[in-house]
Amino acid sequence: MSGIRVADFSRVLAGPHATMILADLGADVIKIESPEGDGTRQWSPPVNAVGQSTYFAGVNRGKRSVVCDLRDAEGLARAAEIARTADVVIENFKPGTMEKFGLGYEELAAQNPGVIYCSISGFGDAAGKDLPGYDLLVQAVGGLMSITGEQGGEPMKVGVALVDILTGLNSVIGIQAALRARDTPELPTAGRGQHVKVTLLTSLLSALANQASSTLETGVSPTRMGNAHPSISPYETLDASDQPIALAVGTDGQFARLCEVLGVAELAQDPRFVTNPERVANRVALRAALEVPLRSRTAEEWITAFTASNIPAGRVNSIGQAIELAESLGLGVIAETPAIAPDGTTKTLRSIATPIDFSLTPPHYQAPPPGVGEHQGATWLPR
Structure with missing residues (x-):
């Protein structure tokens, strides 16, 4: 630009x-x-x-x-x-x-x-x-x-x-x-x-994407479902022994692996849960069945096991923890710019970087947020 x-x-x-x-x-x-x-x-x-x-x-x-x-x-x-x-x-x-x-x-x-x-x-x-x-x-x-x-x-x-x-x-x-x-x-x-x-x-x-699309096609407005998904299950937060886990199980294969890791492989063959439409129709019973084994271990223990089996899962982070996660993944989420404090010392301001990575023209963060009228007398401005 x-x-x-x-x-x-x-x-x-x-x-x-x-x-x-x-x-x-x-x-x-x-x-x-x-x-x-x-x-x-x-x-x-x-x-x-x-x-x-x-x-x-x-x-x-x-x-x-x-x-x-x-x-x-x-x-x-x-x-x-x-x-x-x-x-x-x-x-x-x-x-x-x-x-x-x-x-x-x-x-x-x-x-x-x-x-x-x-x-x-x-x-x-x-x-x-x-x-x-x-x-x-x-x-x-x-x-x-x-x-x-x-x-x-x-x-x-x-x-x-x-x-x-x-x-x-x-x-x-x-x-x-x-x-x-x-x-x-x-x-x-x-x-x-x-x-x-x-x-x-x-x-x-x-x-609103799928929510608006379904409304237009069916004439029925969706309602609040907490953290659950209207078209996928289990795709919500479920309770481990210490805190909730976000599970994003979108395929039958992922569901089968989830049940195996949880030690309840038979659930994947239960007629109520074999396919996603059936799991959606029986989401209340499914949630109850999954939370029994989930509550036997901590969120971190389960997430480690799920990740090893390629099951999408994560803990519910605070914003601070989310920033730490992004940094640990090398995503360069923090932008730093020098700025002069009222006492004349130079400080480093930190903000969230523009979330687009370019191979040739990366974003630049050279100037801090300006003071009111800070550039009032700049000669390059039209007069």
């Missing part, structure tokens, strides 16, 4: 996550902030080694920060000039807000025909333009909470703002596809930018 300039008008999570990925891949991302800065700068504790909110720092590395108060003529003019010289403009204001400032797609495209303009919203810019686009609300109205939680229990949200993250990823995909359409001479779209629109609701519905 080197040579691509991004004017980033986004705040909070979906947009900043997208532009951080673009920055990791080499784009020049200019984060345009209000005088107060991105609201997540105040979402603390916890804070990192240089006193920044870890929420803000987690999605804003590699960017430059410029304060442009859009309510002020000078600030608005500076923001407009940055947008007019950008390859990509990304924003997640309430639909219609950028137009009020003269920074909408049509206005900018008239001056910058090649601009890729990405708008992120909760529910689109038509009938849903006035609906509040918050991750929790979209998890609720988009159906995710209806399938998350224990059977018979209350609906639950996922433990992170997952819809925002999915929307950010879709934004990156859309931006990159639009750049290719613009920059490929053989295509009829060569030289032309376009308006890329991404919504939280459609991003969630797309990510």
Whole structure:
């Protein structure tokens, strides 16, 4: 993405996550902030080694920060000039807000025909333009909470703002596809930018995958099943003597090996469990039958035995344990960037790296999350 300039008008999570990925891949991302800065700068504790909110720092590395108060003529003019010289403009204001400032797609495209303009919203810019686009609300109205939680229990949200993250990823995909359409001479779209629109609701519905597909085909909406899978069994967490084990048994062969390792090989020949559809139909009885031998040993003992027999299983890790696992596997999950602390000392900030491995053009993590307006006087910025 080197040579691509991004004017980033986004705040909070979906947009900043997208532009951080673009920055990791080499784009020049200019984060345009209000005088107060991105609201997540105040979402603390916890804070990192240089006193920044870890929420803000987690999605804003590699960017430059410029304060442009859009309510002020000078600030608005500076923001407009940055947008007019950008390859990509990304924003997640309430639909219609950028137009009020003269920074909408049509206005900018008239001056910058090649601009890729990405708008992120909760529910689109038509009938849903006035609906509040918050991750929790979209998890609720988009159906995710209806399938998350224990059977018979209350609906639950996922433990992170997952819809925002999915929307950010879709934004990156859309931006990159639009750049290719613009920059490929053989295509009829060569030289032309376009308006890329991404919504939280459609991003969630797309990510519901098999659950949405089954609903469309059967007319029946799935319900909460705890950690169980609607179409595979055993594909859930089961209790060992000390803690749960995640078992992802997706084939009849894996199930037969599971029963053998557990010392209950006869279960694989039980008419109720011979094939996956039968196991799904009798999942309650199957779970009860499997947990009897499982409770005789610890999770670690079972996982070692299962792994040796090529049975997919794992313990339920904390986030810290998950990071340790990734590092032990050599996945390079931690990105480190130097940063200057308020006392003038140099600190090393750690964040989760972009999860894509390239053989020739790996991501770079050279710049820490910026301070508010840290690059205000940079001479390379348009004036």
